[in-house]
Amino acid sequence: MIVAQVPLPDADTLRERYARLTRRQREVFALLAEGHGVKAVARQLAISPKTADHHADAVRRELGVPDRVAVTRAAYRLGLLQP
Numbered sequence: 001m002i003v004a005q006v007p008l009p010d011a012d013t014l015r016e017r018y019a020r021l022t023r024r025q026r027e028v029f030a031l032l033a034e035g036h037g038v039k040a041v042a043r044q045l046a047i048s049p050k051t052a053d054h055h056a057d058a059v060r061r062e063l064g065v066p067d068r069v070a071v072t073r074a075a076y077r078l079g080l081l082q083p
Contacts, residue, residue, distance in 0.1 A: 008074055024055060035068075
């Protein structure tokens with residue numbers, strides 16, 4: 001089955017939303033964008049997996065993206081990751 005990609009907000013909207021993230025949410029965003037799962041994020045940031053999951057949910061909600069794949073796509077659109 002092929003799943004259609006959900007469109008991302010435009011780059012200006014993403015930049016505005018990214019600017020509203022807390023420092024910790026930006027750390028979580030960066031790790032998610034690199035492809036790390038919630039457990040790996042928790043280990044790297046020395047927080048519980050549940051806390052990491054809450055931060056990941058907040059990041060997705062704030063950016064207006066549905067999943068980790070879209071988080072990575074948003075990071076590319078923001079210029080935080082290079083192809």
